[in-house]
Amino acid sequence: MNNSTDKMSSDKNSVKNTNQQIESVFASSMRSYTLTALDYYDQLFSAQMDSARAYSDMAISQARTWLDVKDQESFKNALETQQKTATEFMERVKGDTAKVTSIGQSFTQDSQKMAEETTKKAAETAKQ
Numbered sequence: 764m765n766n767s768t769d770k771m772s773s774d775k776n777s778v779k780n781t782n783q784q785i786e787s788v789f790a791s792s793m794r795s796y797t798l799t800a801l802d803y804y805d806q807l808f809s810a811q812m813d814s815a816r817a818y819s820d821m822a823i824s825q826a827r828t829w830l831d832v833k834d835q836e837s838f839k840n841a842l843e844t845q846q847k848t849a850t851e852f853m854e855r856v857k858g859d860t861a862k863v864t865s866i867g868q869s870f871t872q873d874s875q876k877m878a879e880e881t882t883k884k885a886a887e888t889a890k891q
Contacts, residue, residue: 792881796874803870810866814859820857821848 805814828844 779799789881789885792884796877799870799873799877803866804867807863810859810862814855816823819854821852824848 825845825848830843855888
């Protein structure tokens with residue numbers, strides 16, 4: 764009977780140890796990755812919303828400028844404003860592209876680092 768009890772206790776410890784290893788290697792890694800992914804999508808969505816807002820503000824402002832055209836001088840001013848807005852728009856697109864690229868690169872680096880750490884943990888756990 765004592766051998767049977769020892770065997771059950773050993774089996775329970777083995778299952779507990781396996782569960783801890785799974786938690787340590789995979790579950791916690793997946794939680795970390797999910798948090799990183801959520802942060803990435805939050806940053807990306809925020810950047811896109813900021814860009815959309817800025818672009819729509821530029822478009823509305825430009826439309827209002829053209830509605831104010833009443834004579835040759837106001838037409839000339841509208842053209843100048845349009846050129847200035849086009850330049851600002853291109854600078855904004857350039858900045859927004861750099862921002863989105865940076866967010867993506869950061870996510871990629873973080874994901875690769877987590878994958879390397881998970882692989883290392885799995886290899887260490889497999890040796891045990």
